[in-house]
Amino acid sequence: MSEDPYKVLGVTRDVSEADLRTAYRKLAKKLHPDLNPGNKKAEEGFKAVATAYDLLNDPAKRAQFDRGEIDASGSERPRQPYYREQAERDAGHPYGGEQGFGDFGGEDIFAQMFGRAGRADPNRAGADARYRLELDFLEAFNGGKRTLTLPDSQALDVTIPPGTRTGQTLRLRGKGGSGIGKGLPGDALIEVEVRPHSLFKLKGDDIHIDLPLSLRDAVLGGRVSVPTPSGPVSMTVPKWSNAGAVLRLKGKGMVRGGASGDEYVTLRLTLPSEPDAELQDFVSRWGTTKPHETRQAEETL
Structure with missing residues (x-):
């Protein structure tokens, strides 16, 4: 007989959906076979946690269990x-x-x-199996393939669609628990969490990035290389571009529904890493004949 799912997940019967999900994630991460290779006890625990969460995360099944209509495995209890x-x-x-x-x-x-x-009915559909998958930002942005190791050590190939986001659930039909009789197998439900990137910041469907710019490029303008999640592209910087100016790369943002957001590039003026005597001398002489615009702005405040 299966153990009480509330006890398996270490929660009370009045647990909220959010707290239920938190308890499941904590235990699933602790007991996952990838983190406990060869540990049969952890493997069995992982299966029990997944089964308990599958039942309690379904409002209808949870209500049936609370009323005593089904047991912890989801099977109907005959009423005599x-x-x-x-x-x-x-x-x-x-x-x-x-x-x-x-x-x-x-x-x-x-x-x-x-x-x-x-x-x-001797035929019953199999239970859905739930998993959690962490992705790098670029992998979620561009899409790709991943392989999950299941509790029974089998491998599950997962296709990551371009534009996948945190909180999204990928459904693999027929990859869950086996059905009974002629019942169809359940599905594998994979909840995604995307790790943040050190360079690219996602806001809605748009990507934001800071781009270091030399004094020469800021004054004279020209073509510069700009990183994007799909690879570097060339962008034109206008002459006399100020620090903090924002330029747009159309269509270089995150994919959603067949369309893409944009990438916004904020220019950050960068001086040479080593002091340049010639540049310092030029600015010193130039500043005596040309009032600095920033100083003028300060005087008007």
Whole structure:
């Protein structure tokens, strides 16, 4: 007999959906076979946690379990009528009638019990299996292939669609628990979490990036190489570009529904890493004849 799913996940019966998900993720990460190679106890624990979460995460199944209609494995519990209940439904044979046991409708009771069992559908769909997958930002952006190791050590090939985001669930049909009889197998439901990138920042469907720019390129303009999640591209910087100016690369953002966002490039003026005497001398002489625009702006405040 399967253990109480609430006990398996270490939660109370009034647990919220969010806390239920948190408890499952914590245990699944701790017991995952990839982190416990060769540990049969951890493997069995991982299976139990996945089964418990599959039941409690489904509102309908959870309600059925709480009412005692299904057991911890999700199987229906047969309801057997009591003699008094049967008698009360049968007005012609009251409980404790003068005619004895025959008034209980005993034959009807057993007929109902065995009739219900005989009518039970021997075919039942398999349970869905739930997994969690962490992706690098570029992998989620561009899409690709990943292989998951299941609790039974089998491999599951997962296709990552371009533009995959944190919180998205990938469904692999037929890759869940086996069905009973002619029942179809369940699905594998893979919840995705995308790790942040040190350079690219995602805001909606758009990518934002800071681009270091030399003094020469800021003054004279020209073509510069700009990183994008799909690879570097060439971009034109206008002459006299100020630090903080934002340029747009159309269509270089995240994919959603067949369309793509944009990439916004913020220019960050960068001086040479080593002091340049010639540049310093030039600026010193130039500043005596040309009032600095920033100083002028400060004086107007």
